[in-house]
Amino acid sequence: MNAGLSAAALRAGYGREIALDGVDFAIGPGRVAAVAGENGSGKSTLLKAIAGVVPRREGEVRLGGESLRGWPRRRIARAIAYAAQSAELIFPITVHDLVLQGRAPWRSGFLWESGEDLAIAEDAMRACDVLDLADRDATRLSGGERRRAFLARLLAQRAEVWLLDEPTADLDPRHRLEFLEVLRQAHARLRPVVLWATHDVNEALAIADDLLLLRRGRLVAAGPVEEALAPDTLEKTFSIRATVERDAAGRPRVTFSR
Amino acid sequence: MTAGRRTSGVGAVASALAILAAAGVFAVLVGSVPLSFEALRRGDPVARAILALRLPRVALAAGTGAALAIAGAALQALLKNPLADPFLLGTSGGAAAGAALAIFFGASAIASPAGAFVGAGVATAAVLLLAMRSGRIDLQRLLLAGVTANAFFSAVILLLFSSSAGGRSRSMLFWMMGSLADARGPEAGALALYLAAGGGLLLATAPALNLFLVGEESAASLGVSVERTKAVVFAAAALLAGAATAFVGIVGFVGMIAPHLARLAWGNDQRRLLPCSAAVGAALVVLADALSRFLLAPAEIPIGAVTALVGVPFFLVALRKVS
Numbered sequence: 033m034n035a036g037l038s039a040a041a042l043r044a045g046y047g048r049e050i051a052l053d054g055v056d057f058a059i060g061p062g063r064v065a066a067v068a069g070e071n072g073s074g075k076s077t078l079l080k081a082i083a084g085v086v087p088r089r090e091g092e093v094r095l096g097g098e099s100l101r102g103w104p105r106r107r108i109a110r111a112i113a114y115a116a117q118s119a120e121l122i123f124p125i126t127v128h129d130l131v132l133q134g135r136a137p138w139r140s141g142f143l144w145e146s147g148e149d150l151a152i153a154e155d156a157m158r159a160c161d162v163l164d165l166a167d168r169d170a171t172r173l174s175g176g177e178r179r180r181a182f183l184a185r186l187l188a189q190r191a192e193v194w195l196l197d198e199p200t201a202d203l204d205p206r207h208r209l210e211f212l213e214v215l216r217q218a219h220a221r222l223r224p225v226v227l228w229a230t231h232d233v234n235e236a237l238a239i240a241d242d243l244l245l246l247r248r249g250r251l252v253a254a255g256p257v258e259e260a261l262a263p264d265t266l267e268k269t270f271s272i273r274a275t276v277e278r279d280a281a282g283r284p285r286v287t288f289s290r
Numbered sequence: 291m292t293a294g295r296r297t298s299g300v301g302a303v304a305s306a307l308a309i310l311a312a313a314g315v316f317a318v319l320v321g322s323v324p325l326s327f328e329a330l331r332r333g334d335p336v337a338r339a340i341l342a343l344r345l346p347r348v349a350l351a352a353g354t355g356a357a358l359a360i361a362g363a364a365l366q367a368l369l370k371n372p373l374a375d376p377f378l379l380g381t382s383g384g385a386a387a388g389a390a391l392a393i394f395f396g397a398s399a400i401a402s403p404a405g406a407f408v409g410a411g412v413a414t415a416a417v418l419l420l421a422m423r424s425g426r427i428d429l430q431r432l433l434l435a436g437v438t439a440n441a442f443f444s445a446v447i448l449l450l451f452s453s454s455a456g457g458r459s460r461s462m463l464f465w466m467m468g469s470l471a472d473a474r475g476p477e478a479g480a481l482a483l484y485l486a487a488g489g490g491l492l493l494a495t496a497p498a499l500n501l502f503l504v505g506e507e508s509a510a511s512l513g514v515s516v517e518r519t520k521a522v523v524f525a526a527a528a529l530l531a532g533a534a535t536a537f538v539g540i541v542g543f544v545g546m547i548a549p550h551l552a553r554l555a556w557g558n559d560q561r562r563l564l565p566c567s568a569a570v571g572a573a574l575v576v577l578a579d580a581l582s583r584f585l586l587a588p589a590e591i592p593i594g595a596v597t598a599l600v601g602v603p604f605f606l607v608a609l610r611k612v613s
Contacts (some may be wrong), residue, residue: 047424085510109513116511119504122370123558136501137513144299144561189512 034192035096036061036220037082037225042091044081051077053249054091059242062223066236066257069246069269076117078246079195082227083114095192096261109137109168115182115196117229121171127181128166131157134188140187156187159221160214176207180214187218193225200235212239245269257284306569310352311353313573317348324590338454344548347470349478350537351579351593352572354470355532355544357485359571361527362545363552363564364492367499368523369429373608376545378436379524383443384413385535386465390411391448393461403536407464410532418524427520468539468594470579477537484533489568491526495519496560503558517539541594543601544571544578550608 038058045051052074059065067075080086082093083104092099095111113134134156135149145153160180163175170181179199186194199215200208210242216239219226227244230236237243243260245252246269253265261284266274270288277285319325321344329337361376368374377383388409392402420435421427451459498519501509510516511607535543548571549563556566575593578600582591 080507083511085507105510105515106513109511112511114507114511116505116507119508120370121368121504122372123503123553125503125558129559130504133501133504133508133512138498139497 034061034223034225036063037193037227038094038097039082040091040094042078042081042093043089044077044078044086045089046086050080050089051249053245055251057244057251057254059225059227061225062221063241064226064239065242065244066227066232066233067227067229068233069259070232070250070271071244073269074249075231075246076197078244079114079197079227079229081201082193083112083195084108085114106137109189109191111191112193112195113186113189114195115186115197115199117201118158119182124169124171126166127157127162127168127170127173127184128153128183130170131162131166131184131188132254134190137189151167152190153184153188153254156184159218160184160189161210171202171279175202176204179203179207179211183211183214187222190222191224193227193228194219195229197229198233199228200230208235210257215239216243216259237261237286261286298542299559299562303565303569306552306556307601310569310573310576312578313576316510317576319342320580321583340421346475346478347473347579348576349416349475350473350481351470351575353478353481354534354538354541355571355573355575356568357481357488357530357571358541358545359548359552359574360485360489360492360564360568361530362559362571363549363567364495364499364523365527365559365586366546366549367563368502368520369433369505370505371433372550373546375543376527377440377540378433379528379531379541380413380417380439380443381410381438381531381536382535382540382542383440383447384416385532386540387443387446387450388412389536389539390447390462391457394454396448401462402462403466406536407532409443410528410535413443414524414528415589426517427524442483462574464592465503465535465539466594467592468597469539470582471592472537481537484529485568488526488530488533489564490531491522493561493564495522495526496564499523499560499564517587539592539594541575541597542595543605544574546575546608547601547604550604559610574596 036059042055043050043053055078058138067078069075079087081088092101100108125187131153132145135145136155140262157166160183162181162184165177170178174179200211203211238259242255243257245256245260245265252269253260263274263276263278273289275287279285295347321342325337325340330341358376365374365376366372385406389402390408392405405472417435417439417523418427421432423431451462498514501512501514506516549567552563552566579593582593582596585591
């Protein structure tokens with residue numbers, strides 16, 4: 033059974049700058065949380081602080097009630113997987129090798145990948161529809177293919193928490209929907225906690241159970257979508273007028289206006 | 291498939307070593323006086339004397355190439371920069387300036403490598419300090435600091451050079467152009483020890499370096515202790531480049547080119563690339579040294595000049611491909 037993720041009084045930043053200033057939330061097991069806010073509101077820093085990529089200054093992150101404080105990097109990497117907003121690839125690397133990187137936290141030392149590692153990577157590539165691209169050079173993939181390759185790497189990590197930073201930002205509508213579908217299926221099968229950072233609230237609402245609204249490093253609202261999604265919290269988060277409507281399926285939809 | 295990967299790793303290293311062995315045999319046999327297997331088998335005293343002179347020279351050339359190439363390969367992966375070179379840490383300038391200072395103050399031929407070593411250490415420490423930013427090594431700042439350090443040390447060398455008498459300035463020139471002419475067994479042995487230490491450290495970081503290929507944050511999120519890996523790689527690279535420069539002087543471009551060639555032949559898995567780069571770098575310097583003895587025989591071309599002549603066109607091709 034996968035664990036829930038929570039944070040208490042979490043503070044993090046770069047150098048002297050504080051980008052995240054006392055954040056508290058709790059996300060239940062298997063739930064998908066959209067992290068929304070303006071540019072520079074601290075969405076990326078929140079994900080990085082949870083993954084431990086940016087050092088936590090104060091406060092703590094808990095997984096299943098247990099604090100991550102003092103966990104070795106590899107142990108964190110087995111529990112929490114992080115996909116950055118962009119990854120610049122300079123050297124050629126095959127999709128297969130890229131996806132196998134997800135197995136690194138589970139492998140010790142200089143060892144070559146085990147049969148199990150290869151099977152998990154293949155499974156992840158199939159789930160993300162990149163198995164045909166396994167021997168292709170990842171630097172030469174299209175934007176959509178590359179996003180799916182990185183998602184496959186994240187799946188191969190077999191972590192309980194997935195942190196996705198703007199995973200669809202550079203995709204056209206068709207590839208966005210494809211990515212969303214792949215993610216939805218993978219989530220249904222593995223049931224991790226997902227944190228999805230985005231500035232497109234509506235896209236995240238298509239899949240989110242919970243909503244974290246960030247403004248200048250602090251939470252404006254956090255909780256189930258039905259509670260957190262209100263015109264006043266949205267207006268406070270984005271500094272712009274917002275109305276919430278529901279579509280025929282009962283899914284909320286936000287419209288912004290001046 | 292696992293077995294296949296492992297076998298291809300062993301096969302790659304074996305073929306790189308075979309190339310090195312062929313280069314070594316070739317380099318022992320050619321020179322101002324050719325050597326034949328036949329004469330060696332007969333136990334010809336002249337042939338044996340020549341062999342005793344050439345073997346340490348070939349060994350020192352191989353050690354130099356291997357040290358520079360494995361350091362270059364690791365730095366290229368760490369910095370995600372295919373044009374990175376072991377000398378970018380300021381090591382070459384520091385080592386040459388250290389040696390020049392030692393010579394300036396009348397140090398013997400035995401003491402000047404010690405000066406080079408101290409110089410390499412001081413330069414690397416200064417560059418790393420300049421590159422530090424709130425407790426982390428900033429890779430962009432590192433590149434700038436390295437360039438600045440090398441420029442500063444060049445100025446120091448020129449200053450010492452212009453205020454020294456003929457004999458001393460000639461010894462200084464040795465460091466700046468690189469030379470294998472005075473190679474002896476003990477030097478080759480000492481370099482082999484440094485190569486084992488520095489190369490071993492770098493090999494141990496190879497799995498982490500594979501993850502650096504997608505960036506520092508990506509590596510951290512996959513469980514790599516990023517700052518510790520950087521510190522180990524920089525220390526080992528400085529040790530290797532410093533040792534090579536201390537014994538042979540500045541031999542440019544090998545540290546950049548050899549990893550490129552190895553990557554083209556055997557791919558970019560660092561567990562395979564690091565040992566293969568070392569073998570290719572060793573073969574390159576061994577062959578360059580054979581050329582330097584052979585082209586204008588009986589005169590010798592400095593080894594650094596040969597590698598630069600071959601390296602510059604290669605660098606331009608690589609630069610075009612990168613940009």
